[in-house]
Amino acid sequence: QVQLVESGGGLVQTGGSLRLSCAASGRTVSSYAMGWFRQAPGKEREFVAAITWRGLSTYYADSVKGRFTFSRDNAKNTVYLQMNRLKPEDTAVYYCAAVLMRSVTMTVPRVPREYDYWGQGTQVTVSS
Secondary structure (H helix, E strand, O other): OOEEEEEOOEEEEOOOOEEEEEEEEOOOOOOEEEEEEEEOOOOOOEEEEEEOOOOOOEEEOOOOOOOEEEEEEOOOOEEEEEEOOOOHHHOEEEEEEEEEOOOOOOOOOOOHHHOOEEOOOEEEEEEO
């Protein structure tokens, strides 16, 4: 089992920055790809970013590309999402997720149902 706990959410003005953290416990996540998803009220959970287990490759939704940066520190069992130039449309609950990479050919998923573990979420609100 892997437990994920997000932190770092809050209220920020348009153009501001926040850094989300996701701390994992229960099992090392060094062999897991990690993802960030978000869900706004009345909308489905959507992909934001993902990172491979070594952190060598990152993937971003077009809506956040160039503004968000996903990184990981396997020694600390923690991943981070640096969010810059925030917009009101970034307002959502942000979730951290982990998926075990079961083979070397497995691609990092962008679909929520393919992830194995989830955090409880952290609220990000961007005021206009």
